[in-house]
Amino acid sequence: MTSPDRNKHPFRQPHLWLIRVIGVIVPRRLRADWRQEWNAELTNRELLLADWDKLNSRSKRDLVRRSLGAFWDALLLQPQRLEDEMFQDLRYGVRMLRRHPGFTLIAVLTLALGVGANTAIFSVVNALILRPLPYPDSDRLVWVEETSKTSAGSPAFGGHFLDWQEQSQTLEAIAQFDGGARTLSGVGEPERVDVGTISASLLPMLGVQPLAIGRNFSAAEDKPGAERVAILSDSLWRQRYNGDGDIVGKTITLNDAIYTVVGVLPESFRFSSHFDVFLPLALDPQQELAGQSRSFQSTVARLKPGLTLEEASMELDSLLQRYEMTRPNANWRLLDSRTRLVTLHEHLLGDTRRPLLVLLGAVGLILLIACANVANLFLARAVNRQKELAIRAALGATRLRLARQMLTECLMLSIAGGGAGLLLAFWLTSLLSSLTSTSTIGELARVAAITIDLRVLGFTLLISLLTGLLFGLVPSLQLSRPDLNVSLKEGGHGSGFHGRGLRSVLMVSEVALAIVLLVGAGLLIRSFVKLLDVDPGYRAENILTARLQLPPRYNEKSRRVQFYEQTLQRLAALPGVAAAGATSHLPLTSYNLGGALRVEGRLPKEGEKETTAPIGSVNPDYFRAMSIGLRAGRLFTDGDAQDAPSVAVLSETLARELFQDDDPIGKRLFVAGSGAELTTVIGVVGDIRHQGLDRQIDSAVYLSYRQTPRPGVALVLRTTGDPLSLATSLRRAVHEVDPALPVYQVMTMDERLSNSVAARRFNLLLLGGFAVLALVLAGVGVYGVISYVVTARTHEVGIRMALGAQRVDVLRLFIKQGMVRVLIGVGLGLFGAFALTRVMTSMLFGVSANDPTTFAVVASLLCLIAVMACYFPARRAARVDPLVALRHE
């Protein structure tokens, strides 16, 4: 055996040459070792086989094949190279971040605010918009309404429902339900409970099968005259019946009628309306189909798989038409009625989608501002790192390597910020879910739970990483291109640093984004202020309200009158009560469609719309208690009693609608539901906004409670002091008259008014909070940039001052430099806001989406903050001693 020549020509020893070449891609740390191992093996094999020249071609091929296998070996070692460098980057990054704790803290906090706000709002969007309703195959559940020329959408008639249930080929199931409060008595205190009357098909259709205990209603029980049965909600069962496992078969008493409990709903059951007890709807097919009575209820249906809303809607329409055409003995036919189907999700979401998406957009802007801020911080810190980067570049680090190092630091920051943001989001989400109620986001609040689930976590991770890339990428690329000569010479403070332009761009965009957010919030604030300025027609302060519902034992009118008289007498006598009123029709409570009105001696013209108005039954003191002013005629007196002529008081708008400019006093009307042939108008009172401040004025007819006593009534106490202090006395007064009568919804009128604007306040609070955050971030951003500029130009300031510049000149120099950029940002922001705020139109009240006042105020506010943010660093520059400044590098 002879030793092989180590310097053989590659063509003579291709295998060893291959190892040299392939070795280039092996991670440097492993390279020498790797080459030696392969060399040794191949050489050894060659020795075994004697000299290359003497090898047969098969053995030669074998050696070359083996050395080619080394390529695989080298390739599979590649991840280690990345790993090595990544760990290096990470270690280095941690060191850098720890060396500048202030920078790290501010950056992480800024990002945490951005990510936290985004995660929280996204968790709401996720719960309400993205996540399906908590029913099996919930995408097939639809909400059915009927529309006509006069109504944009009303519950469907029972007759239609029964017909659809029987005939429809497109629906798998259809159900109706209705709600109302009843008095639950028997064991313990009597209380008002919300009762849902549901068709037997509802629960199986929603997939609530089997029940927690017992069973659903049978078809036979869902008929009039069937045995009275009830299903309890989980919460009522637990609270009132202590979770009695043997509840099935026991009886409960509702409005003095006895029902047998057949089941209890599972705890997980969610429904858009809050019901404590469920009873069968028990529509009377004879009556409904014959058209003698018209009942209407909310309607939910389940489409057959694969069918669209349009197909089902078309079928229900044609069934409805046929039904109305062929129905015998119809009192009136609803020939212009059409059905309208929307998904149940869409129906429950209602008006909530738009504000939510606006909020999501707003937090998106916050995140962008946060990114710009952190990018700015990063650039600012990089000024001090110019020298370090230049040295690394001089030592052979490639640009990619430097950029990757910095990007790694950015990603570390963004992950830390994301983690902190997630903690913040957990807190914010629980806050938000406690703020969301039916008054803020509608009925969907009952169905959807706002939680942080996997999708939200994924979203957080995604935006954290995106944020890191966003604020890291551009600075990293910029900084990894250091001008070695300048950086090394100037010690990193020179004007050779090219991040300045980028910083200005970032500052301008921050200001612009903040303007957009501020304008949005400003518009909401203006809307809210305008809304609170609206005169509801009554004075809400110092009013205590409570509701009562008289049970069937008060069916006789005289008993009701007697009860009201006694109760009101006691209430009026309470110390601290200025007036004790009662009404069947309290503002801001559910809206009664009201009855038809016809003026005596005036025949309705063909095609003329009938005048209808809600009809309230009130006591004489009601107007005084609510501070609703008398405009003409007189108010009720105690004399307007059962046996006296029927009298009515009209609201101003209604009086004008019915009698135009004629004097309404003394005119006579037919008022549906008053029980009287004709009713004389005795007075006109001021208008009120029954449905809420942002709604139009509602006309109203008031009747005397002595003439038309209603079973449901709201007590209205005008108090001289704190209304709530009278709550106990109010209950006591009622119970002195009837101890078994529940008093519910005891709250001040102010509270009711405040609840009615809760949705707007919710949006305002959130968007306002975000806008303040944006303002702070933008202010900090401007401050940061100007501080940096001041530091970078200290030397120049020294020269200027040495040449005779005054402090005020220096101050002006820097403020001007900052404000030019701020003004560019403000301009761009106003332009953006002009384009973007129109999506908010539906959320505004009394303000246009391009309200010039808001735009002007917001722009000035931001400029003011910006001037302050420029002033402080500028003052620092102006105070500098020229000698010190000149020495400053």
Place this chain on the structure above:
Amino acid sequence: MSPKAYLSYSAAVILQALGNGYQYGFDIMDITGLPSGTVYPALRRLENTGLIDSKWEKAGIAQREQRPPRKYYELTPDGEDALTEAVKRYRLLERHMPHPSKVTPTRERG
């Protein structure tokens, strides 16, 4: 990675070869019939997971044989456990070990 963790068949074969005393990469290739592009990455993986160890042979040996020093591999105690486990799972492991003579290179005549 614990010794009980899953071993691919080729990794098990390589462990088996090491257990049988074939310590160099090329010898393992010869004995198992696996190509170098499989054997070497597998050896790196096994070494990373602590089932085998690698050492450079003493310079003296290499000098005596007038060649560069070779790297040899050994089973660690964990590796031996893993091999025992693998033999239980791949019952045919021992039978599949090819005979060394099959891949012995031949000399050209002349």
